[in-house]
Amino acid sequence: MNTLQKKLNDKKENLLTIYFTAGYPQLNDTGTIIKELEASGVDIVEVGMPFSDPVADGPTIQKSNLQALHNGMSIKKLFEQLKEIKNEVTIPILLMGYINPVWKFGVENFMEACNKNGVSGLILPDIPLDEFVKDYQPLYKKYDLSNVFLITPQTGSERIKAYDEACNGFIYMVSSASTTGANKAVDEEKQVAYFSRVKELGLKNPRQIGFNIKDKASFDRACQYANGGIIGSAFIKKLGEEGDLKRKVREFVEGIR
Amino acid sequence: MDKTNNKGRNPKSPIGDLGVTPPLGGWGVNSLGYYGEFGGAFIPEMLQPNVDALRACYREIIDSPEFKQEFINLLKNYVGRPSPLYFAKRLSGHYNTKIFLKREDLNHTGSHKVNNTIGQILLAKMMGKNRIIAETGAGQHGVATATVCALMNLECIVYMGSTDMERQLPNVKRMEMLGAKVIPAESGNKTLKDATNEALRDWINNPEDTYYLIGSVVGPHPYPDIVAKFQSIISEEMGWQLDEQIGRTSPDYILACVGGGSNAAGAFYHYLENKTVKLIGVEASGLGTLSGETAASIACGEVGFIHGSKTLLMQDGDGQITEPYSISAGLDYPGIGPIHSHLFETGRATYIDATDKEALDAAFLLTRLEGIIPALESAHALAGLEKMKFNPDDVVVVNLSGRGDKDMEAYIKNL
Numbered sequence: 001m002n003t004l005q006k007k008l009n010d011k012k013e014n015l016l017t018i019y020f021t022a023g024y025p026q027l028n029d030t031g032t033i034i035k036e037l038e039a040s041g042v043d044i045v046e047v048g049m050p051f052s053d054p055v056a057d058g059p060t061i062q063k064s065n066l067q068a069l070h071n072g073m074s075i076k077k078l079f080e081q082l083k084e085i086k087n088e089v090t091i092p093i094l095l096m097g098y099i100n101p102v103w104k105f106g107v108e109n110f111m112e113a114c115n116k117n118g119v120s121g122l123i124l125p126d127i128p129l130d131e132f133v134k135d136y137q138p139l140y141k142k143y144d145l146s147n148v149f150l151i152t153p154q155t156g157s158e159r160i161k162a163y164d165e166a167c168n169g170f171i172y173m174v175s176s177a178s179t180t181g182a183n184k185a186v187d188e189e190k191q192v193a194y195f196s197r198v199k200e201l202g203l204k205n206p207r208q209i210g211f212n213i214k215d216k217a218s219f220d221r222a223c224q225y226a227n228g229g230i231i232g233s234a235f236i237k238k239l240g241e242e243g244d245l246k247r248k249v250r251e252f253v254e255g256i257r
Numbered sequence: 258m259d260k261t262n263n264k265g266r267n268p269k270s271p272i273g274d275l276g277v278t279p280p281l282g283g284w285g286v287n288s289l290g291y292y293g294e295f296g297g298a299f300i301p302e303m304l305q306p307n308v309d310a311l312r313a314c315y316r317e318i319i320d321s322p323e324f325k326q327e328f329i330n331l332l333k334n335y336v337g338r339p340s341p342l343y344f345a346k347r348l349s350g351h352y353n354t355k356i357f358l359k360r361e362d363l364n365h366t367g368s369h370k371v372n373n374t375i376g377q378i379l380l381a382k383m384m385g386k387n388r389i390i391a392e393t394g395a396g397q398h399g400v401a402t403a404t405v406c407a408l409m410n411l412e413c414i415v416y417m418g419s420t421d422m423e424r425q426l427p428n429v430k431r432m433e434m435l436g437a438k439v440i441p442a443e444s445g446n447k448t449l450k451d452a453t454n455e456a457l458r459d460w461i462n463n464p465e466d467t468y469y470l471i472g473s474v475v476g477p478h479p480y481p482d483i484v485a486k487f488q489s490i491i492s493e494e495m496g497w498q499l500d501e502q503i504g505r506t507s508p509d510y511i512l513a514c515v516g517g518g519s520n521a522a523g524a525f526y527h528y529l530e531n532k533t534v535k536l537i538g539v540e541a542s543g544l545g546t547l548s549g550e551t552a553a554s555i556a557c558g559e560v561g562f563i564h565g566s567k568t569l570l571m572q573d574g575d576g577q578i579t580e581p582y583s584i585s586a587g588l589d590y591p592g593i594g595p596i597h598s599h600l601f602e603t604g605r606a607t608y609i610d611a612t613d614k615e616a617l618d619a620a621f622l623l624t625r626l627e628g629i630i631p632a633l634e635s636a637h638a639l640a641g642l643e644k645m646k647f648n649p650d651d652v653v654v655v656n657l658s659g660r661g662d663k664d665m666e667a668y669i670k671n672l
Contacts, residue, residue: 051576052445052578053445053450053578054454055454055461055564056303056458056461057458058458062444066444069577074575075575098562099562100561100562100572100577100578101575101576101577102576103560104559104561104572104575104576125301126299126300126562126565127299128297128299128300128305131297131299150301150302150303152302152464154306154464155302155306156306174302174303177303177461177462177463177464178461179303179458179461184462
């Protein structure tokens with residue numbers, strides 16, 4: 001059992017997961033942010049690997065990706081940063097990103113480096129399920145990594161069950177059809193129907209709701225329908241403000257809990 | 258046109274056997290969406306239901322008699338097909354060989370792009386979609402999309418890099434006149450790649466009523482297959498037109514420019530299995546393949562993933578997609594359609610490249626010799642002639658994919 005699985009096993013509700021982009025706002029902030037998120041009581045951290053063409057992301061995360069790349073961030077650099085803090089943190093760390101940089105790094109090299117540097121799971125949304133099962137799942141097993149699949153309100157129940165079958169982390173429920181941080185008006189009735197539909201499927205994996213979770217109210221609502229909520233863009237916005245890094249992290253988490 | 262005189266043509270169809278897929282052997286897409294090791298659909302779940310829906314119905318719709326009838330009618334009476342195959346006598350003299358130009362520049366809206374937009378708009382309509390989004394580089398695909406949306410009375414949103422909006426202003430105005438909303442893409446280099454990113458984001462945010470009308474043989478399966486099929490009218494006509502004019506159905510060479518690769522895919526399509534035909538794709542190398550300012554994705558690329566497709570693309574050592582450069586906005590794309598990666602890897606097609614300067618020279622040469630001002634994209638295909646060695650008896654077809662009206666500013670600068 002990896003650290004993510006332990007956490008999901010020990011804690012079944014009000015899980016708070018925070019996403020941020022590695023190398024943002026400053027190149028070497030990655031480790032500091034992870035440590036401070038842990039100290040503030042966050043349950044799981046998702047570290048975004050910046051990419052030149054983040055098609056699933058809205059403006060906020062696009063900007064953080066661009067800034068991080070401009071700062072000199074890369075997967076190689078990220079593993080160095082994670083190695084440095086490996087013995088100082090216990091919080092489950094997931095890496096999230098697009099397939100191209102991982103492919104370029106070498107898929108197996110990447111998984112091996114994850115395993116060595118304290119990463120317990122991956123979210124690589126542009127790998128389709130059949131490709132995952134065929135080419136990637138054996139490597140996840142070999143390097144004791146959990147995988148997380150995204151589902152949306154448009155994902156049919158059969159497909160959700162297939163994802164659940166291939167998943168050994170949590171199901172990432174995208175709250176509404178949108179890119180990250182879209183902040184658009186949501187048809188609440190439809191959304192509740194979606195949340196309830198997934199809940200009633202009785203999946204074997206826990207569920208967390210992400211996309212457009214931005215404050216205490218939306219986080220609490222996510223926790224009503226799932227095991228927890230994931231916040232990304234709102235936290236990145238906070239990191240982009242002026243001020244002491246650690247304090248920004250603490251203030252943000254205090255505002256949610 | 259008198260259809261009784263055309264040898265080798267289906268008498269039932271005035272412009273050929275449209276929609277009948279020729280034997281593609283190993284060159285077509287397989288059931289999983291791959292061309293050899295390339296292609297597939299590497300997309301996040303947010304796009305999956307839309308792509309699945311398209312995948313489930315596109316073949317059935319395209320093969321239906323209703324679709325074919327409407328498609329053929331519009332290509333003939335609205336687009337003006339068949340496009341002429343013109344024997345370019347003076348250009349042939351210049352290169353001491355037999356050069357034919359496939360005149361896609363004479364299509365309505367000025368390029369081959371309209372073949373695909375007519376097909377996809379009918380597909381979108383039959384799928385019940387009422388909001389159309391598209392990306393555009395040079396604006397040719399955007400104009401062709403705005404045109405068919407006006408024709409079908411559908412809402413049209415075109416994403417275009419703001420750099421491209423500046424260098425192709427007349428096309429921006431044409432799209433607006435046609436009723437489309439043109440939204441600038443401000444990320445990256447603000448060109449075609451970034452416009453495509455924005456269009457994909459739009460589709461993620463509007464999964465239910467929107468159809469994404471992709472302009473080239475790129476993107477997740479089934480788009481490369483759909484676009485290649487619609488563009489295959491080019492090589493289909495080429496066959497009977499050659500037969501009419503010189504009594505043979507296949508040329509020795511076909512040259513076409515390659516950005517994403519739609520006009521090349523269409524020009525090659527019916528000859529993929531016929532290995533006596535040498536297929537030559539010409540990429541845009543900008544300031545040169547070693548300059549770092551280039552859009553030659555095969556010459557400078559490596560295997561990777563872009564816009565949902567596994568293919569050759571230009572990237573740095575960390576797997577970040579690099580910004581392409583070409584004087585031609587329509588070729589300014591860091592990737593290439595998976596069909597071309599496959600044709601390249603297997604050696605079925607040869608890919609060469611032409612610089613900005615070589616393309617400009619070729620454009621001026623054609624203009625003076627034949628009185629035809631080509632699009633900058635097509636000028637790259639013409640520049641390919643300079644790099645090949647032909648025999649006097651060789652039959653060479655150059656796909657003249659578009660006309661040069663939109664590029665007058667660049668031409669004037671270089672007069």
